[in-house]
Amino acid sequence: MESALPLAWGFFLALARTAALIMVAPGLSSKMVPTRVKVGLAAAVALAGFSGAPIHALALPNTMFALVSAVAQETAFGGLAGIGARFILEAAGAAGHVAGLSMGLGYGSLINPDSGASSSIISDLLGTVAFAIAISLGLHREACAWVCRSFTMLPPGSDLPIRALGAQALAHTVFGMALAMRIAFPLLLAVTLGHVGLGLLGKFAQQLSLNTIGFSASIIAGGGALYLFAPQAVDLVAREAVRALPS
Numbered sequence: 436m437e438s439a440l441p442l443a444w445g446f447f448l449a450l451a452r453t454a455a456l457i458m459v460a461p462g463l464s465s466k467m468v469p470t471r472v473k474v475g476l477a478a479a480v481a482l483a484g485f486s487g488a489p490i491h492a493l494a495l496p497n498t499m500f501a502l503v504s505a506v507a508q509e510t511a512f513g514g515l516a517g518i519g520a521r522f523i524l525e526a527a528g529a530a531g532h533v534a535g536l537s538m539g540l541g542y543g544s545l546i547n548p549d550s551g552a553s554s555s556i557i558s559d560l561l562g563t564v565a566f567a568i569a570i571s572l573g574l575h576r577e578a579c580a581w582v583c584r585s586f587t588m589l590p591p592g593s594d595l596p597i598r599a600l601g602a603q604a605l606a607h608t609v610f611g612m613a614l615a616m617r618i619a620f621p622l623l624l625a626v627t628l629g630h631v632g633l634g635l636l637g638k639f640a641q642q643l644s645l646n647t648i649g650f651s652a653s654i655i656a657g658g659g660a661l662y663l664f665a666p667q668a669v670d671l672v673a674r675e676a677v678r679a680l681p682s
Contacts, residue, residue, distance in 0.1 A: 440495060441493050441494060441495060444493050444495055445485065445488075445493040445590075445591050445592065446481065446482070446485050446591075447506075448493070448505060448506065448509045448591035448592055449481045449484060449485040449488070449509075449586060449591045450477060450478065450481040451506050451509040451510050451513070452481070452509040452510070452512055452513035452582060452585070452586075452591065453477045453480050453481040453484070453513060453582050454473075454474075454477040454481075454510075454513070455509070455510040455511070455512070455513030455514040455517075456513040456514065456516055456517045456578060456581075456582050457473055457476060457477050457480075457517075457578075458473075458514065459514050459517040459518045459521055460517035460520065460521065460574075460575070460578045461517075461520055461521050461524045461566065461569060461574060461575075461676060462566065462569070462570055462574060462575050463476070463517075463575055463578065464517075464521070480579050480582060480583065481582075483583060484582055484583035484584075484585075484586040484587075485586055485591070487583065487586065487587060488586040488587060488590045488591070489587060489590060493591065493592040494592075505592060508595055508597060509591060509595070511597055511601075512585075512589075512595045512597060512600060513582065515597070515600045515601050515603075515604045516578075516581065516582070516585075516600060516604075516680065516681050517578060517680070518604050518607075518608070519603060519604040519606075519607030519608065519611075519679040519680075520574065520578075520607070520676045520677070520679040520680050521676075522607060522608045522611040522612075523607055523610065523611040523614065523672065523675050523676045523679050524562075524565060524566060524569060524574075524611075524672060524673070524676040525562070525611060525615075526611045526612070526614040526615035526618065526672050527561040527562050527564070527565035527566075527615075527618065527668070527669050527672040528558045528559070528561060528562030528565075529558070529612075529615040529619075530561060530614075530615045530616070530618035530619040530622070530668070531555065531557040531558035531559070531560060531561035531562060531619075532555055532557070532558035533615070533619040533622075533623070534557050534619050534622035534623065534626075534657060534661070535555030535556065535557035535558055536555070537622065537623050537626045537627075537653070537657065538557070538622075538626055538653050538654050538656075538657035538658075557657075557661065560665075561618075561665060561668070561669055564665075564669045565669040565672045565673050565676075566673075568669060568670055568673035568674075569672075569673040569676050569677060572673055572674065572677050573677070574673075574676060574677050574680070577677060577680050578680055581680055581681055581682075585681075600681065603681070607679045610675070614671075614672065614675065618664075618668040618671075618672070621660050621663075621664045622657050622660045622661060622664070624660070625656045625657055625659060625660035626653050626656050626657045626660075628656060629652045629653055629655065629656030629657070630652070630653065632652070633652045
């Protein structure tokens with residue numbers, strides 16, 4: 436019984452790392468995935484990775500502080516590994532939300548059940564397509580493969596590079612925000628040019644009723660830019676999200 440406790444403690448730390456990754460990794464952390472499925476997946480991946488770890492049995496902590504500290508370290512390590520990819524993948528939805536507001540589609544915005552934030556049809560379209568491409572590129576497989584490799588390189592209970600991984604996650608977060616603005620810029624520019632053209636048209640043809648065609652002009656301009664730039668944009672977001680996972 437005593438010899439089984441260190442082994443169980445090591446597996447519990449591995450499970451904490453895996454569960455934290457699944458809580459934040461794109462796709463795996465979706466609210467559409469039932470909690471029982473997430474728990475079962477975390478247990479299965481942790482068992483598979485822990486079975487190949489070079490060190491199984493760990494010394495039990497002597498104090499409660501040491502126990503909580505070890506669990507918190509493993510949880511932070513797994514969470515930071517997946518949070519960067521999540522923020523980069525969210526860039527597609529954020530860019531679509533900004534573009535949808537500029538096109539005048541904010542009137543039909545709804546609450547996204549997955550993120551809990553307000554989203555428009557453009558936001559849902561770009562986010563869903565980027566997520567589908569990321570899944571086709573194996574984002575979920577790369578996340579599970581990384582956590583299994585991490586048990587070999589950094590066994591549970593060892594000193595983990597939390598600070599370095601945190602800096603990397605912060606860099607990916609900033610990159611995700613910049614990427615969202617880069618994607619939204621062509622759409623915003625097209626809508627702005629559409630409004631400028633509509634203003635010039637109203638100045639030289641004052642008999643036109645701009646109130647009736649202004650809304651259509653912004654949708655046509657933004658929709659044209661969306662047709663031209665969206666395929667490359669969502670593919671870029673998906674590939675960068677996969678690259679954001681630690682190697």
